[in-house]
Amino acid sequence: xxxxxxxxxxxxxxxxxxxxxxxxxxxxxxxxxxxxxxxxxxxxxxxxxxxxxxxxxxxxxxxxxxxxxxxxxxxxxxxxxxxxxxxxxxxxxxxxxxxxxxxxxxxxxxxxxxxxxxxxxxxxxxxxxxxxxxxxxxxxxxxxxxxxxxxxxxxxxxxxxxxxxxxxxxxxxxxxxxxxxxxxxxxxxxxxxxxxxxxxxxxxxxxxxxxxxxxxxxxxxxxxxxxxxxxxxxxxxxxxxxxxxxxxxxxxxxxxxxxxxxxxxxxxxxxxxxxxxxxxxxxxxxxxxxxxxxxxxxxxxxxxxxxxxxxxxxxxxxxxxxxxxxxxxxxxxxxxxxxxxxxxxxxxxxxxxxxxxxxxxxxxxxxxxxxxxxxxxxxxxxxxxxxxxxxxxxxxxxxxxxxxxxxxxxxxxxxxxxxxxxxxxxxxxxxxxxxxxxxxxxxxxxxxxxxxxxxxxxxxxxxxxxxxxxxxxxxxxxxxxxxxxxxxxxxxxxxxxxxxxxxxxxxxxxxxxxxxxxxxxxxxxxxxxxxxxxxxxxxxxxxxxxxxxxxxxxxxxxxxxxxxxxxxxxxxxxxxxxxxxxxxxxxxxxxxxxxxxxxxxxxxxxxxxxxxxxxxxxxxxxxxxxxxxxxxxxxxxxxxxxxxxxxxxxxxxxxxxxxxxxxxxxxxxxxxxxxxxxxxxxxxxxxxxxxxxxx
Amino acid sequence: xxxxxxxxxxxxxxxxxxxxxxxxxxxxxxxxxxxxxxxxxxxxxxxxxxxxxxxxxxxxxxxxxxxxxxxxxxxxxxxxxxxxxxxx
Numbered sequence: 001x002x003x004x005x006x007x008x009x010x011x012x013x014x015x016x017x018x019x020x021x022x023x024x025x026x027x028x029x030x031x032x033x034x035x036x037x038x039x040x041x042x043x044x045x046x047x048x049x050x051x052x053x054x055x056x057x058x059x060x061x062x063x064x065x066x067x068x069x070x071x072x073x074x075x076x077x078x079x080x081x082x083x084x085x086x087x088x089x090x091x092x093x094x095x096x097x098x099x100x101x102x103x104x105x106x107x108x109x110x111x112x113x114x115x116x117x118x119x120x121x122x123x124x125x126x127x128x129x130x131x132x133x134x135x136x137x138x139x140x141x142x143x144x145x146x147x148x149x150x151x152x153x154x155x156x157x158x159x160x161x162x163x164x165x166x167x168x169x170x171x172x173x174x175x176x177x178x179x180x181x182x183x184x185x186x187x188x189x190x191x192x193x194x195x196x197x198x199x200x201x202x203x204x205x206x207x208x209x210x211x212x213x214x215x216x217x218x219x220x221x222x223x224x225x226x227x228x229x230x231x232x233x234x235x236x237x238x239x240x241x242x243x244x245x246x247x248x249x250x251x252x253x254x255x256x257x258x259x260x261x262x263x264x265x266x267x268x269x270x271x272x273x274x275x276x277x278x279x280x281x282x283x284x285x286x287x288x289x290x291x292x293x294x295x296x297x298x299x300x301x302x303x304x305x306x307x308x309x310x311x312x313x314x315x316x317x318x319x320x321x322x323x324x325x326x327x328x329x330x331x332x333x334x335x336x337x338x339x340x341x342x343x344x345x346x347x348x349x350x351x352x353x354x355x356x357x358x359x360x361x362x363x364x365x366x367x368x369x370x371x372x373x374x375x376x377x378x379x380x381x382x383x384x385x386x387x388x389x390x391x392x393x394x395x396x397x398x399x400x401x402x403x404x405x406x407x408x409x410x411x412x413x414x415x416x417x418x419x420x421x422x423x424x425x426x427x428x429x430x431x432x433x434x435x436x437x438x439x440x441x442x443x444x445x446x447x448x449x450x451x452x453x454x455x456x457x458x459x460x461x462x463x464x465x466x467x468x469x470x471x472x473x474x475x476x477x478x479x480x481x482x483x484x485x486x487x488x489x490x491x492x493x494x495x496x497x498x499x500x501x502x503x504x505x506x507x508x509x510x511x512x513x514x515x516x517x518x519x520x521x522x523x524x525x526x527x528x529x530x531x532x533x534x535x536x537x538x539x540x541x542x543x544x545x546x547x548x549x550x551x552x553x554x555x556x557x558x559x560x561x562x563x564x565x566x567x568x569x570x571x572x573x574x575x576x577x578x579x580x581x582x583x584x585x586x587x588x589x590x591x592x593x594x595x596x597x598x599x600x601x602x603x604x605x606x607x608x609x610x611x612x613x614x615x616x617x618x619x620x621x622x623x624x625x626x627x628x629x630x631x632x633x634x635x636x637x638x639x640x641x642x643x644x645x646x647x648x649x650x651x652x653x654x655x656x657x658x659x660x661x662x663x664x665x666x667x668x669x670x671x672x673x674x675x676x677x678x679x680x681x682x683x684x685x686x687x688x689x690x691x692x693x694x695x
Numbered sequence: 696x697x698x699x700x701x702x703x704x705x706x707x708x709x710x711x712x713x714x715x716x717x718x719x720x721x722x723x724x725x726x727x728x729x730x731x732x733x734x735x736x737x738x739x740x741x742x743x744x745x746x747x748x749x750x751x752x753x754x755x756x757x758x759x760x761x762x763x764x765x766x767x768x769x770x771x772x773x774x775x776x777x778x779x780x781x782x783x
Contacts, residue, residue, distance in 0.1 A: 059726035410745035
């Protein structure tokens, strides 16, 4: 049996899904989309159930990715039952989606969640009356406490096994509209289309001139991926893809034209249908809902008075961000170091085993400097990504993330971005990898892409560490902080410029509106925090390690062949030498260029590369930076810092961009844009400095 | 008297008269429950021209001033108001 879970965002859908499926989940992306697809298998009394968690959506029109996915799933894969989650504290808007679902799916069960929140706000819902008004089963649940979830599923199974479809209520449209719908229905009733879709829905969509109806789709299920032994977690996700077979001719063209002549365009119909649904809801509402004392301030009102206050809101947001940063990127450092040390120890053990077995030197070097170094680089990210996403899931689930977007929106408006980009960009200061992954909250794919592409321009903690060491060596005392601030200022200006510039490059037909729900606050369940954290971390590991392993082996080959020569004579060194002409206009010598080339895998290694090139034996970054002062003027150092700050953060960020955007083209564009921008900025700084008389 | 939503002061309530413009913006608003006849309350306005927090039917939306300028509202008359409260 196939059951689909549907509902508005923030309705507690994932809580129900997590409780029902437990660890038996498959998380991936919907085919060809960058929206998460979650499914799970449940076993109940000899019945195998495939439960699909459809993306949270407000409507079933076809304008956002989430809506399209949800609609296509119900239309083309025809789940046996749809479990519709409804937020009792916000029932009017939730029923709007439910009415659309009822027009589309014959078997629906409603799960009425957040009864506790509703009661606290003075709302009483009479479940029996609601079920009678819509003529579908309604189950009360308190998802956060795990109450009623099993009953919800049992009811869905019961409905799925019924001989006949439910006869759910039909929205009563105003008379004039009803006539038009019936006229269209009469034209469609004897066509093959009426056998595939519910007649009423078909007529409504025909009046709206919906492109989906009339299309023939072939469903491809790739068997190879469907095998049971595929990864229990993050497999590629969707096993089903659709193929357009053809576009059929639908009747009613003449009728539509005559309506258009009367002023009933497709937009007009759309508005009228939506309006009728809301009117219908407000008609039936008094039957099952009473709202006492609606003016009484709720918990959310009380919290928002502080959290969104123009005076206290910003300091509080800074404090929250500071805790998230400290937890994810500072407190995690010892764990990351321990992982690196563990890897170093493991590589030593393996290498000594290889030595004992008289394995050739180059194999030993490959294992130590190629494989272990590469895997270690990925593993070192794991603690910070895990902790970051635990915080992230907590903030998202509790409702704070939307408030941060509300507060940060003004700054994002300056860059033509969405308030939700704010958190992703701020996260970039910690680490660009989770920053790029955090763009998932953005609904508009174009906004997401732009936020993803400008994220690398924000210096992350490891880069800031290297930068401050170099700054401290070249600009001692108070000058140091001025220089550091000026660098951060350059980064901000370029982030802003790039956002505006990319807005022109990325083609966007229609800007999405900034209408964002600020959900009621609630305490997230532990499960809802831990399960997404685990998925995010695991999928990062799984995606990144193969790429990074291959890449670090490539870098190892380039940097250790021909064997036994000094660094500048290796292939990578020669590349750096060849690139010296690029660095020349910026006052860079070949050493800097080699360090930049080597820094591509991980920026934090740049100092040690420079240390080797300048012949400094010491390991500490301070002494390496000190040694550089003898070889460079402050202006050249400053130019180096600008380029260093702006070019690609690390291989892991590039791979994350590729995975999150799903586009090789945009990833390459991002790399090229980063490199060009960093060198152009460096050139301007260097020549500007020279013109101003600096050395 | 018709005004735009963006003109309301924090704490003021009004009814949606109609939404200007069309396309994605209007559709998104309808999906979020902003339809003619609905009662809105501006809860607060973020400083320096930031978004507005709007309450309707017991939930909250954040909307930019640009979007709020497209929503034409009218004052709630006393009689109408009682009727609205009774229907809740």
